[in-house]
Amino acid sequence: MVSLHANNVASHDHPGSPVAYFTPDNLHDALTALEGGARAVAGGTDLYPALAGAAPREDLVDLSRIAELEGVTQQGAGWRIGATTSWNTIAHAALPRAFTCLQQAAREVGAIQIQQAGTIGGNLVNASPAADGVPPLLLLDAEVELRGLGGARRLKLAQFLRGPGQTALERGELITAVYLPAPPDARSAFVKLGSRAYLVISFVMAAALVELEGGARAVAGGTDLYPALAGAAPREDLVDLSRIAELEGVTQQGAGWRVGATTSWNTIAHAALPRAFTCLQQAAREVGAIQIQQAGTIGGNLVNASPAADGVPPLLLLDAEVELRGLGGARRLKLAQFLRGPGQ
Known part of the structure; x- marks a missing residue:
């Protein structure tokens, strides 16, 4: 265990004590730390950028030394992908041709550095509507294995993902693996649309599979509610x-400005x-295609709380505040106080 004292920031969960960084080499020790309130980290490609240079506010458990969480293996007619398996490993694994969509998505997850560090488990736990791995995994009928000190359970990926930044993961649990059933005799493909050809967050992406004996299906994803539904009906009003x-x-308004949500x-x-607001207007022109710019809203961009939200850096720079209103009244917060982490 290494204690971090960056900027003398105390643990969010244990005021007055330093944040702890655990590096277990076995699953039991990792789960014990998680049960105590620590947060899991593997590649860190979402966590560390989201901190924006600040010290972590909670204890961290580094999963990178736990061998059983890594690797792509065939199990019977199906396949198991460990939760800390990198996208680069998946992209170069000897997988059935029906899984081409997943390997194509793996090659689209950021730059090569992100592909080498980022993990399939982290991509799913982050639950971003723009997660490139989700459409192909839904298409391939993937299941996730969740494990805590009390045991393990498996869920269909569609049951695990409950909305932007929301999953079925409970306190003390960890994704340990992704399971893919026996693939059909089929061809598949993955495509994405962003503001440029490479190294970009997806606005819209899709995976499709065509079986050689007939039958086809597709799953879409993207950066807002309706793409995230992937064609399914909403599960809430x-x-x-x-x-x-x-x-x-x-x-x-006076010397300042108000932008409605x-x-x-x-x-x-x-x-x-x-x-002085040029940075915000430049960001506005980068938020997807013109159709996204015309439909997407500044409030939705902030509520989604994606680490890739183009509007956040300029608004933080301009010292923005957000107004929150309920039946009990209104309150205002600095944007830096409003945003608490990916999807939070």
């Missing part, structure tokens, strides 16, 4: 905010704002 006039628009990125990009 929805409230459409698009007709509430007071939530939309860019207005000057449902204001589109396209509106922000073309608003008559001070030149």
Whole structure:
């Protein structure tokens, strides 16, 4: 165990004590630390950028030394992929041709450095609607194995993912593996759309599989609610905010400015704002294709709390505050206080 004292920041869960960094070499020790409130980390490709240079606020458990969590192996007619297996390993594994969509997605997960460090388990736990690994794994009927000190359980990936930043993972549990059933005699493919050809967060992506004996299916994903549903019906009631006039628009208020939560990125990009806000307007022009800019909103971008949210860096730079309102009244928070982590 190594204690981190960066900036003398105390543990979020244990005020006054330093954050601990555990490096177990066996699953039992890792699960024991998780049960105590620590957070798992493997490649760290989402966690560390999200910290934005700050010290962690919770104890961390490094899973990279636990051999049983890594590797791609055939088990009977199916396949097991350990949770800390890197995308680079998956991309170069000798897998059935029906799994081509997964290997193509593995080659699209960021730069080669991200592919070498980022893991399949981390991609799923992060539960980003833009996670490239999700559509092919849903298409291939993947299951995830969850393990805690009390035992193990398996869930279909579609049951494990419950929404942006939300999963069925319980306190003290860890994804230990992804299981793929025996593949059909089929061909598959994965494609994604971003603001450029490479090294980009997906706006929309899709995986498709065609069986040689007939039959085909596809799964789509993307960076907002409807792509994240992947064609399924919503599992909760929805409230459409698009007709509430007071939530939309860019207005000057005294020496400052107010941007309504449902204001589109396209509106922000073309608003008559001070030149100091150029960074925000440039970000607005980078939020996906023009269709995304016209439909996507600044409020949705912040609530999604994705580490890849283009709007967050300029808003933090401009010392933005967010207004939160419920039936009990309203309150305002600095954006840095509002954002608590990926999907939080």
